[in-house]
Amino acid sequence: MDYQFLALTIATAIGISTAILVAATGELLVEKVGVYNIALEGVMLVGALTGFIAGQTTGSWVLGLIAGGVAGCAFAMVFGLITVVLRTDMIVVGVALILVALGTTQTIGSSYVAVEAVTKIPNADIPVLSSLPFIGTALFQQTWVTYIAMALPFVVAFILFRTRHGLNMRAIGENPNAADTAGISVIGWRLFYVAVGGVLAGVGGAYITLGIVDSWAGNVTAGQGWIAFAIVFFAGWQPLWILVGAYFFGALSVLGDVGQVMGWGVPSEAFTVLPYVGTVAVMMLRAWKQKSKGAVSWPAALGLPFYRG
Amino acid sequence: MRNRKIVPAVLLVGLVSLVAACSSSTPAATEAAPAATEAPAATEAPAATEAAAPAVSEAPVVPLNITWLYTGPENDGGYNVINEVAMNAMGTVPGVKVNGIFDVPYSDEASQITRQAIANGAQVIVDTTGIGTYLTDVCAENLDKVYCYSGADAGPQPANSASWWLPDWDLSYAAGVAAGLMTKSNIIGAVVPYEIPIAVQGINGYALGCQSVNPACEVKVVYMNSYFDPTAATKASKTLVNAGADVLRNLTDDASFCKVAEEEGVYAVGEYNDFASACPNSIITSTVWDFSDYMIEEAKEIQAGMFQSTGDSGFPEITPLKIGLGGPRLGTFGAFVPADVKAQVEGIFAEMVDGKNFFVGPIYDQKGKEKVKAGVELDDKFLFHGWDWYVKGVTASEG
Numbered sequence: 001m002d003y004q005f006l007a008l009t010i011a012t013a014i015g016i017s018t019a020i021l022v023a024a025t026g027e028l029l030v031e032k033v034g035v036y037n038i039a040l041e042g043v044m045l046v047g048a049l050t051g052f053i054a055g056q057t058t059g060s061w062v063l064g065l066i067a068g069g070v071a072g073c074a075f076a077m078v079f080g081l082i083t084v085v086l087r088t089d090m091i092v093v094g095v096a097l098i099l100v101a102l103g104t105t106q107t108i109g110s111s112y113v114a115v116e117a118v119t120k121i122p123n124a125d126i127p128v129l130s131s132l133p134f135i136g137t138a139l140f141q142q143t144w145v146t147y148i149a150m151a152l153p154f155v156v157a158f159i160l161f162r163t164r165h166g167l168n169m170r171a172i173g174e175n176p177n178a179a180d181t182a183g184i185s186v187i188g189w190r191l192f193y194v195a196v197g198g199v200l201a202g203v204g205g206a207y208i209t210l211g212i213v214d215s216w217a218g219n220v221t222a223g224q225g226w227i228a229f230a231i232v233f234f235a236g237w238q239p240l241w242i243l244v245g246a247y248f249f250g251a252l253s254v255l256g257d258v259g260q261v262m263g264w265g266v267p268s269e270a271f272t273v274l275p276y277v278g279t280v281a282v283m284m285l286r287a288w289k290q291k292s293k294g295a296v297s298w299p300a301a302l303g304l305p306f307y308r309g
Numbered sequence: 310m311r312n313r314k315i316v317p318a319v320l321l322v323g324l325v326s327l328v329a330a331c332s333s334s335t336p337a338a339t340e341a342a343p344a345a346t347e348a349p350a351a352t353e354a355p356a357a358t359e360a361a362a363p364a365v366s367e368a369p370v371v372p373l374n375i376t377w378l379y380t381g382p383e384n385d386g387g388y389n390v391i392n393e394v395a396m397n398a399m400g401t402v403p404g405v406k407v408n409g410i411f412d413v414p415y416s417d418e419a420s421q422i423t424r425q426a427i428a429n430g431a432q433v434i435v436d437t438t439g440i441g442t443y444l445t446d447v448c449a450e451n452l453d454k455v456y457c458y459s460g461a462d463a464g465p466q467p468a469n470s471a472s473w474w475l476p477d478w479d480l481s482y483a484a485g486v487a488a489g490l491m492t493k494s495n496i497i498g499a500v501v502p503y504e505i506p507i508a509v510q511g512i513n514g515y516a517l518g519c520q521s522v523n524p525a526c527e528v529k530v531v532y533m534n535s536y537f538d539p540t541a542a543t544k545a546s547k548t549l550v551n552a553g554a555d556v557l558r559n560l561t562d563d564a565s566f567c568k569v570a571e572e573e574g575v576y577a578v579g580e581y582n583d584f585a586s587a588c589p590n591s592i593i594t595s596t597v598w599d600f601s602d603y604m605i606e607e608a609k610e611i612q613a614g615m616f617q618s619t620g621d622s623g624f625p626e627i628t629p630l631k632i633g634l635g636g637p638r639l640g641t642f643g644a645f646v647p648a649d650v651k652a653q654v655e656g657i658f659a660e661m662v663d664g665k666n667f668f669v670g671p672i673y674d675q676k677g678k679e680k681v682k683a684g685v686e687l688d689d690k691f692l693f694h695g696w697d698w699y700v701k702g703v704t705a706s707e708g
Contacts, residue, residue: 005551005552005553008550008551009548009551011551012544012547012548012551015547016540016543016544110382110383110384113382113383113384113385113386114382114384114385114386114387114390114563114564116564116587208540212540212543213539213540213543213565213568214568215386215539215563215564215565215568217382217385217537217539217563218382218412220539220540222538222540222541224540253544254544254548257531257544257545257548257549258548258552259706260529260530260531260532260704260705260706261498261529261531261548261549261552261704262552262704263704263705263706264706265706266706267706268504268531268532268534268706269534271706272534
């Protein structure tokens with residue numbers, strides 16, 4: 001594999017991982033306060049369609065991304081109201097909402113299938129940096145959304161581990177009763193972060209239709225929401241590991257195509273499952289390591305409804 | 310992953326989408342029987358007497374309900390679009406009503422969809438998806454109720470079934486010539502759904518066509534393991550460009566390949582549909598799978614009670630459709646294509662239409678071994694059925 005091809009391949013892997021990275025970062029925030037939004041795939045789909053329609057109508061990808069975020073937020077709030085406020089089981093509600101999203105977007109979006117995008121997110125080469133050999137090609141010829149997505153986990157890490165609010169968030173996820181006693185609104189903040197996670201997942205979805213495939217198709221997310229969900233576990237609820245996880249997945253999924261182009265002689269089906277097998281393998285490795293350390297890394301109250309007292 | 314992680318979900322989703330597909334399926338209803346409408350208007354003015362309508366009313370209109378099965382969504386921008394053209398052409402035959410069912414999966418569910426369509430009154434099933442035995446089994450159960458058409462090699466078939474195919478090796482050869490004349494890197498790429506015979510014919514034709522005008526030409530293939538997945542097609546197309554390919558081609562269904570080509574500033578040749586309007590700056594030309602003439606003919610034959618099965622033995626009875634006007638042909642050329650390139654590609658295609666065989670030895674396999682001796686012509690049967698190795702200059706993973 002020559003030098004330039006490797007750099008371009010890394011650039012492709014980073015580019016296509018953007019949606020997953022943004023959605024996974026949002027999901028991390030949600031899970032840190034003790035809720036897992038398993039409907040992530042559905043939220044991304046809603047964002048993907050709304051973003052695309054808004055982009056088509058207004059001709060602006062910025063408005064498209066914003067609309068995707070707003071729609072994702074609204075859809076996630078449905079999940080939030082049912083699970084956080086009404087305390088219904090998150091898995092059941094989440095799976096149901098995914099099906100709702102799939103069916104609804106397929107029906108509403110049918111007239112947008114294979115319609116050419118009038119607006120798309122352009123690449124923004126960073127001056128100076130993008131002309132560096134290798135690294136410039138690999139990292140600095142992406143879209144603005146990708147650069148922001150790269151920075152997002154660092155921002156989240158700062159908020160979580162360097163601010164008082166981050167301490168409160170972690171308290172809600174670890175011990176909501178204690179947090180409640182300390183005067184922190186458990187339900188309020190949980191709802192707030194479900195909404196924030198929804199915004200990010202919606203933007204991630206819109207990035208797929210406006211930045212990656214530049215079109216809408218039924219089930220266009222094709223499981224990226226599930227991968228984002230898995231990456232949060234994979235990352236052990238550590239923001240910077242989200243970055244690693246998203247790019248690891250992206251690299252494996254591009255590797256499948258690269259192997260074929262290079263003629264490595266491995267069956268293409270093996271390449272197709274590679275990212276998923278790889279993700280499961282790393283998660284098992286992580287679980288095994290944790291077991292030997294005798295500690296768990298997930299928020300202790302993750303998935304548990306909050307009852308005062 | 311979507312296949313494993315959310316199997317129950319996918320099943321349910323399939324149901325949901327099936328319901329959606331059924332309810333939204335475009336009954337491109339052509340009930341507008343043109344025969345009778347004209348007469349009443351002419352009551353007061355008997356002027357144009359020579360255009361006497363009765364001539365038409367001699368042939369009784371035989372009602373015929375035809376259901377088409379598609380893989381992937383309606384209006385996918387490629388393969389389904391061109392099949393819908395043929396479906397709607399069939400619908401122009403007086404008495405014929407057509408409707409389409411989309412997102413038919415390659416699974417037992419396809420059989421259920423077919424049974425349901427027959428229960429809903431379909432007298433003819435046209436399968437564009439290659440669901441094979443999922444279709445033929447149901448047809449065998451309904452010998453006297455339905456006629457079945459498969460747009461591929463469906464294997465042994467019951468007596469009420471027929472298959473059609475087109476010489477994609479020829480179309481691909483023409484596409485390869487176009488690519489070979491335009492490429493600068495001498496590397497051309499293709500995004501291919503699965504490792505299936507159709508892919509081997511298409512890629513070999515593409516490679517030999519390219520090498521006929523450009524001996525250094527290499528073809529790189531990426532299998533997507535799906536017919537319709539825009540994200541995967543985009544990713545695969547980008548990797549091909551990264552690896553130096555400057556002409557992309559699709560054997561997959563949608564337009565992602567040429568969108569990537571537009572973005573990366575490389576060329577593309579389209580397959581199935583005419584992609585020139587979707588990607589005006591990258592599409593050199595397209596190989597258009599227009600089945601309209603054949604479908605219209607078949608509908609009329611069924612109405613006349615003259616259905617002919619292509620038999621149960623597969624190939625010899627499946628006559629590849631004639632290429633040229635009114636059938637599979639070359640699409641619009643890009644405005645940027647030099648006139649001499651266009652003339653050369655069109656000239657080769659015209660020779661094909663006249664019956665010239667471009668598949669003549671020596672032909673070498675990927676390892677450089679001579680598989681077809683100099684001067685030996687490959688016949689249609691081999692081209693359609695027997696070709697299970699890639700030619701020299703093709704890079705593709707082996708299954």
